[in-house]
Amino acid sequence: MRFMIIIKATPSSEDGTPPDEKLLTEMGKFNEELVAAGIMLAGEGLQASSKGARVRFSGDKRTVVDGPFSETKELIAGFWIWQCKSKExxxxxxxxxxxxxxxxxxxxxxxxxxxxDFGPELPAEVRESEERLRAELASRQK
Known part of the structure; x- marks a missing residue:
């Protein structure tokens, strides 16, 4: 099973305060443990929302809203993609x-x-297309 591990933003991550050396060292060691255990597939930190944008959809209309975004607790500061046996x-x-x-x-x-996870409702042509795309992406990572 793959999981996205979402690191929620805080006021300091949104104001651009960089992590200190101690935290960077601790996170580096943690990432090394994840890789050594075969858990981590990807992971990145994200810049503050002030450097981002959102695209809102309403029918055929697209509206771009530049950051920053006010609801810090709803923002993402980083993520990992992990391969685990279970949610636990x-x-x-x-x-x-x-x-x-x-x-x-x-x-x-x-x-x-x-x-x-989509079961028999997923049309065969969509399944085949997704499998081709995933194989192409995997070959690019080698």
Whole structure:
């Protein structure tokens, strides 16, 4: 099972305060543990929302809204993609994570859909197209 581990933003991550050397070292060690255990597939920190934008959809209309965005608790400061045997395993790994900001913070765990999760309702041509795309992406990463 793949999981997206979502590191929620805090006021300091949104104001652009960089993590200190101690936290960077701790997170680097944690990432090394994840890789050594075969858990981590990807992971990145994200710039503050002031450097981002949102595109709102309403029917055929598209509206671009530039950051910053006011609801810090709803923003994302970073993410990992992990391969775990269960949600419980992902939870145990998150509990071992250093506090991402040395302040009150939150990490969310969400399971990623796999093709088989869509069952027989997924048309064969869509399934084949997705499998081709995933194989192409995998070959680019080698």
């Amino acid at each position: 395993e992902a939870i145990e790994w998150v509990k071992r994570c250093p506090n991402p900001f040395n302040e009150e913070s939150e990490i969310e765990i969400r399971q990623v859909f796999e093709l088989e």
